[in-house]
Every structure is written in structure tokens, then in C-alpha cells.
Amino acid sequence: METKVNFFREEVVKSFFESVYDGVVVVDCDGIIQYMSSTYCRFLDVKPEHVVGTHVEMVIENTRMHIVAKTGKEEINDLQLLQGNYVIANRIPIRRKGKLIGAIGTIIFNDLGKWQEMNVHIKKLLNELDFYRKEWNETNGANYSLQDLVGTSDEIGHLKEQVVKLAGGDIAVLIRGESGTGKELIAHSIHQLSERSRKQFVKVNCGSIPEHLLESELFGYVEGAFTGAKKGGKMGKFKFADGGTIFLDEIGDMPEYMQVKLLRVLQEKEIEPVGSLQSEKVDVRVITATNRPIEKMIERNKFREDLFYRINAAQLFLPPLRERREDLKILARHFLQKVTARMNKRVNRIDEDALALIKDYHWPGNIRELENAIEVAVHLSEEGTIDVHSLPSYLNRGRKDYTEKRTLKQQLEDTEKQIIEQALKKYQYDKLKVAESLGMGKSSLYDKLKRHNIMY
Template sequence: MNPINREERRQKYIDLNFINRLHEKAEDKLEDIEFLLNLYKDIFNITYNWMVVVDPDGYIIMINKRYCDFIGISQESAIGQHVTEVIENTRMHIVVKTGQKEIGDIQEIKGNQMIADRIPIYREGRIIGAVGTVIFKNLVEFDVYVKNILKMEKQLEFYKRELKKALGGEYTFESIVGNSDEIMRARELAHKVASSKSNVLLLGESGTGKELFAHAIHNASVRGEYPLIKVNCGAIPAELIESELFGYEQGAFTGAKKGGKPGKFELANKSTIFLDEIGDLPLNMQVKILRVIQEREIERIGGVKSQKIDVRIIAATNRNLQEMVEQKTFREDLYYRLNVISINIPPLRERSGDVPLITNYLLKKLAGEMERHVTEISPSAMEALKTYHWPGNIRELANLIERALNLVEKEAMITIEHLPYYIRKNFQDHKIINLEPKEVKLEGSLKEIIEEIERKAITQVLTETDGNKLQTAKSLGISRTSLYEKIKRYNLDLLVK
């Protein structure tokens, strides 16, 4: 045999084998493609939403079985027809012309108002068709969906608030209520220093809102995403305060937890620590905190090495730290380290003009928490609150409002009868002092003077009784008919219920 013919024949057989292998691969590929196409077809037909696909001229290419079942047509009959002949009130043919998608459009089909999306399909910059999807079969279904979403959003907000409380409080500068000059100055200074890294010393009587300021400063700072770590220095026994602040290693002392425990300063790394009642801190602990401020590091009890920390300190006290420094009960060097920025929070008695604002804020807040439908406080009750000296400050006012809410029954208003005896007694004493005889010049005729005194007396009693005409008449010792005539004569209608 000719060697050349033998080589040609061999090459021919090789080529044939190669073609056979290609053919086999092609068959495998076609099987894969067929499998995927059938899978897409099944998904398209069983999907919950109704779907239709049209070509650039608006003719149906694909429509799923669920859609056809609702319309009352077979898929075979629908495919190839113009979309307007199959689906009433459709806009699919318009979308392929405009190229503008339509989201959440209400479309009526067979008397049902549905919500549909229509989206054009682009390939290489030109429209090759559009897909339409019925998202909600009717508005009731949509309403249920919206309600479920709103419910989930409320739950999410609730959990976020609870998490914020657990991590360090939800209070901001908007929570500091009042527009008196004293509180405005304190709030403005706190807002200015919130963004700095400097330590802050909050000074004020018990119940003035020092912790509220600490939360607001922390939450307005770059550290606000981390939890505010709170420590009440006066509430922790002296023998436990070191382990509470700095933590301990395993086996550091009898009863120490396995694995040890981090302290408050360690937990406050990259965040803020609020040292409340700093004036109650023992001298030996003052030295350790001074070292933390100076060295920016801590060491657990029983530990053998220190660890660096980045902590901002907000301290608070109702004591006079300067006097304590002079008496050698508070370290001078620590005082100056903490007193980089001091904010004096005024007592409530020095801003009595804020009492109505704070009262209404607390009333709304507490009534919501207690689920009590009480929306207002009577003028005389508010006046009584304004005249009180508030030794317990805002904390005392909050407790008083909560007490009053528990006493209110059918009324939707807190009246003076719902206030404690000492508040009512103080109000009565205040009125008596203000009604003591004074030298005044009476002008006009005797009749005019008597009428003026009568008008003032009726006005005062109407205010005290919250406009109750029956009680006012009894208190003045006159009939209701006589009282009605005098109210009309003196134009006091605005004071009555």
C-alpha cells in the first residue's frame, strides 16, 4: 500500500473520531439546554405572580398558566395573539413603544383591581420586548401586605429601641425639655462638646437630669454607635468597686468566675463611660481612675499585663467637689482631669417657667407607657405645680405625674384633687400670702370698686374649681342663677366649662 495513502486514511479516521466526539458533546449540550429550558418553563408556570412577555410589537411570546387560568384562556390560544386581545386594560403594548417601565400601576381585570409592574426588556441598546407581572391580585391582598409590613416595621423599631436602651439609652438632646435661659445655656454647651474627646463633668442636684445629659452627649458623639457604659459609684460596695470597674482574671480571688470577667472600663473601650455620683468614689479608687486617664490603660485584678483602651469619661455629682478637694476627700489632680468641661444643670425651682413644658412632656410619655387616656392637666393643677419648690427636681415631678395618672378615673384630665396634699397645701399657702392686705389705691365710685372686687373673687374661684359653676356658686354662697348673671355681666364665659 502506498505510504501516503495510508497516512491520509489515518488522518481521515482521526478527523471522523473528532467529529463524532463533537457530535456527542453537542448532544450532551443540547440535553443540558433542554433541561434548563424546561426548568425555566416550569418555574415560569408555577410562580405565584401572574406573568406575561410580549415582543416589540405587543404580541404575546409567553404567559404563565396561572394568568391564563384567571383570564379563562389556554396558553396555546393566548401565545401569538396581540396582548390587547387577551388582557383587558393592558398597557404592555405601550411600554414596548415608550421604553418606560411602570411600577405599581392599578389595572382592572374582570372587575378586580390589581397592582401590576411592566418592565421593558433591552438587548444591546434596543427593546426586544417587555415583561408584565401582576404583584397583587386585588387591593385587599395589597392592604394585608402593607399591614404586615407596617407591623414588622413597628416590631423592628421596638426591638431597636429596646436594644438602644440595653446598650446605653435612647435619649438625645431633643429629650431635654425646656426653653428657659438656664437650661438653654446648659444644653447648648453640652451640644458643642459632644463631638470632642474631652472628659465632661456634670454638676447638679439629684433629679435634675444629669444622666439624661450624659446619654444625649454620648449619642451625639462619634462614639454613639457603641453602648454607653453606666456606673453608679455610690451604689457599689467599696470592696467590689475595683473588680466592677477593672474586671478580674480567673482565680484572682475566691469566687472569681471561670475565665475571668471584663470590667466597665474594658467594656467602654471606643465608647463612653458614665461615672455617676463620682463624689462617692473611695480615695484608693480615685488613684486608679487617675492612672486610667493618664496612661489610657487598665489592668484586671490578678492580671499580669495592662491593655490599652480608648474611653471618654462623663462624670456626674450632686456634691461640691471643690469643697471636697479642700477637705482632702477628693483628689485635686483627678478633679482637674475630670473638670475639663463642666456643665451646671439648673434645679427645677430656678426654671419654674419650664414646669408646664416638662409636665406636658411627662404626661404624654407616661400616659402612653401606662396606657391611660389622660391628655391634659387643669389650669389650677398646673398653677399648683408652678408654685412648688421641687426639692426632688424633675425626678420628683415625674413620680408625681405617674401617681396622678393612677388616680384619674373617668376624667381625661389631671386636676388639683389628684395632686398630693403637700402640693395642694403649698398652693393654698401661696394664695394666702398673695392675698394678704396690701396698700392699694381704690379708684372710682363705691359701686365700681365693689364690682371690681366681685369680678376678681368670681374669677379666682372659677380658676380654682376648673370652671365648675356648681362648685363656684357653693363656694361663693350664691345661687347658680345669680352666678350665671354675674359671669355674663363680667364676660367670664371663657373660664367656665
């Protein structure tokens, strides 16, 4: 009897959804589709049995259902681009006994005359906005925003909060993290959120410019400064960024003689072009980044301590992927959308075995390596799905090398490294507090940091 009652209730609910709304979708707290109305399926040209159990981002373009299911914040009357048309979307979190268990979304896409007229008008306005935004990005130099920092982990949430708080002032920011974690993205975001966002954002990779050209690239030169100098001289990066932001990436690779010159710029807020007898005032916010252990470089006299204090007014740490594994699925799906849009290839799903392999791999190359792996998988995929055979073969080998083939001693070393990294993050990289919390002396901690090659 109870089964019949439940079946009857389910059919009533489905009939209600089908008759009242143009499209209904229900997802769980992980963004996995549990139900989609037949009208919505017809509109998207998909079959119900194919979408249930699939992540909502793989089925509905520009969706935010997974975000609402995670945050519990409802979104009412939101404009969403779907199948080339704009629809009105409502997204409402679902709770059971106060606990967030998912979200329900409804859309309206009635093909009425006024709606079509408004849709055309909206498209026209947004096309104009896209044109001006593209034009602005090309001249401004900042291409990323905080929305490009994908992830729902506590680490990423805390990092976003810090970026927002630091963006408002002119304080110097040092961004630290392993190669491929997305340090440049953070620099762009700080500029975009700052009062300087209407001015230039200028990026300089200190490690890629030949040493003998770095001074003229940063500070410019006057006519006749040296053999081969351009007529009329050349404006340097600092002058070009006047009023805006300059991002000095790989600051740890800057030659020692240039560190002295940079320190003077930061202290006096003026530059001296090569060959010039006069200094020029500049108003520039400086953001730097490195993946190198600068504190160790200071001990070896490879980096100036006074310069470090100037650029290190505030620090931001980008965690490696292995420390935010809960973000791997959403990042993989994000890159899938990005890559397929660029390649115009219809691949809309990553199967569970492939996702498990992605989650198990240790990703030494971080975000950059993950995006490259997804791009390879899209090329090799068949029937619109990424499976374990589509992914680069080294992911399988990497998992075996990293688990089954490691000795007990190696696994203990891995565990020790992980514990130290977690303690460093917990105590904001205060080595004295870390040593005390782990019950060891500071010198012993430094020995372990060096042995495990941990950046601090």
C-alpha cells in the same frame, strides 16, 4: 356694621378652611388651641367646644404645633402619625406686625387607594426601623437623646447648645446639678451625638456599688484573683466600654483609694485587672456627674484635686426646676403623655388650677419628683382631667409652708439665696467675679454658700 363685616369675614375664613383642607388647627404662642375645623374634630372624635382653650399636646398626638408657635420655624410636608395613620402635616407660624403670635397647621388624610398603599408601606418601613433601633439600644446601652431634654427656657436652650458643641470631641465632661435634674440624660445625649455612638455606653453608679467590689467592677479581674472569683475571670466596665463612653455617676462618692486608680487610668489610658501582672490599653471617653460640692471636698481632703482637674475639662450645669419655672407646664404635659401611654389610661388634660399649683411648688426633688407627682395624679384623676384634688396633697401643704408660714427673716434668706444662685450661674461659677458683682469679699461669699447649702 363693623361687627357684621367681621362676622362675615370669620365665616368666609372658616368655610375656606373646611372646604380646602382636611384638617385645620390654630394655636397661640403658648400652644393653646384657638380654632379647630369641624372635619379635624370629627377625625379626632372631639368636640370643638372641648378643645378650644386646651393645650394642643393634649388633643393631637405627636404634634409639633406648640414648637413651631414658639420657634417661628415653619415645617412643610412633615409625616405625622395620627389615629393610627400617617398624614402630611404643614405647620406655619403666624406673625402680626413682625411679632410671633401663634401657628396654623393643616393636614391631609384623604382615604385614597394610593395613599392607603403608601401608608401601609411607610408603616412597614418604620416598624422595621423601630425593631432595629430597639435592638441597637439594648446592646449599645444609651437609651436617651437630646430630644428627651424637654423645655423651652433659655437655660435649657443654652444647655442643649453646649451638649452639641462638646459631643464632637473626646474631652472629659463633668455634669453637675441637684439630684433628680436629669444628669444621666445629658450623658446619654453626649454619647449619642459623638463619634463613639456606634460603640458601648456603660453606666456606673459609684455610690451604689459596695466599696470592696468597686475595683473589680471597674477594671475586672483574672482567674484566681481572689476566693470566689469566676473561672476565666471577669471583664470590667472600662474594658467593656473600650471604644465607647463610660459614665461615672455620683463620682463624689468614690472612695479615696479608687480615686488614685482612676487617675492612673485617665493619665495612662490603661487598666490593670485585679490579680493581673499586666496592664491593658483602653480607649474610653469618661463622663462624670455629681450633686456634691467637690471643691469643698478637695479642701477637706475628701477628693483628689488632680483627679478633679482630669474629669473637669468641661462642666455642664443642669438647673433645678425652681430656676426654670417656665418649663413646668410643658414638662407636666410631657409626663402626662408618657404616663398615660404606659398605663393606657385616658387622661388628656391638666386644668388651670392644677397647673398653677404645679408652678407654685418649689420641687426639691426636681424632674424625678414632678414625674412621680403626675403619675399619682393620673391614678387619682376622674373624667379624664387632672385637678388639684388629683395631685399629691403635699403640693398644697408645700405651697403654704413655703409662702404663708415663712417669717420675714426666712423670706429674706430665700431671696439672698436666689440672688447668689443667679450670680453663680451668670458668671459661670467663678466665685471671685460673683463676690465682686455682689459687693462682698470672697470669704463672706463662701460663708453664705455654706449657710444656704448652695452647690458650687
